[in-house]
Amino acid sequence: MNKPLLAALSALALAGVGAAPAAAAQAAPQAKAVTVDFAGTVSLSNCSGSVVRLPNSADSDPALVLTNGHCLETGFPEPGEVVTGQSSSRTFGLLNSAGTKVATLRANQVVYSTMTDTDVTLYRLTTTYAAIKSAYGINALTLNDSHPVAGSAIKVVSGYWKRIYSCNADGFVYRLKEGDWTWKDSLRYTAACDTIGGTSGSPVIDTATGKVVAVNNTGNEDGGRCTVNNPCEVDENGTVTVRKGINYAEETYQIPACFTTGNRLDLGAAGCVLPKP
DSSP states (O other): OOOOHHHHHHHHTTSOOOOOOOOOOOOOOOSOOOOOOSTTEEEOSSSEEEEEEOTTOOTTSEEEEEEOGGGOTTOOOOTTOEEEEEEOOOEEEEEOTTSOEEEEEEEEEEEEEEOSBSOEEEEEEEEEHHHHHHHHOOOOEEBOOSOOOTTOEEEEEETTTTEEEEEEEEEEEEEEEETTEEEEEEEEEOTTOOOOTTOTTOEEEETTTOOEEEEEEEEOSSSOSSBTTBOEEEOTTOOEEOOTTOEEEEEOTTSGGGEEGGGEEOTTSTTOOSOOO
């Protein structure tokens, strides 16, 4: 995983971080790129994240923060584990477009968290989108509800490091296996997005739309095969491929179908395919 920072520093003391070249995919034809900056991203104690809204969220809804499942403050969810409705008082540093912290936001609930099939945590804040906009002039990022496209230009925006990585969506992985966890239909970056520990949970933004298409979560650090910090790709036939130095994200287009009015989680909603408790 693009680990929480303290774990990343410990691992780096034991092993070097590899960086292997990969052929860049041709970017798909697209409209003029939108400006992608730090506005709406957040820093956690050891990870990155972003304030996000669903396509049908109202300004008066309680705001949501998106990060990784492995950034959950109570520890990594076990394979098959899904956390919903857990109380939380986690805080987040809200960044403006320049990457300056302008506020501390607080959660009151872990709405959803898992590391099964995907690697995602969604927090509910104690404030609304309208209140954040009124006080700080910052809009939430919108989750796209359609599958990302191979070759698309993307940016990975880390609120922890205040760094933006630019690359393309190189392709999609049938299964990405790391230690005991397996993720489905992961997004693989081209080599330019050489994300590091502390970038976990960063939004992956399509530069054509400005919408979030995935959440950054892992990379193969030293060429290991399917081990922690060294994920491997597994295709439909079970063939394993290791790409040293290449990094990955988990798509987020499935999330909107699992929420109803008021930003309320409804895992029984039609079209919701997120893992259930």
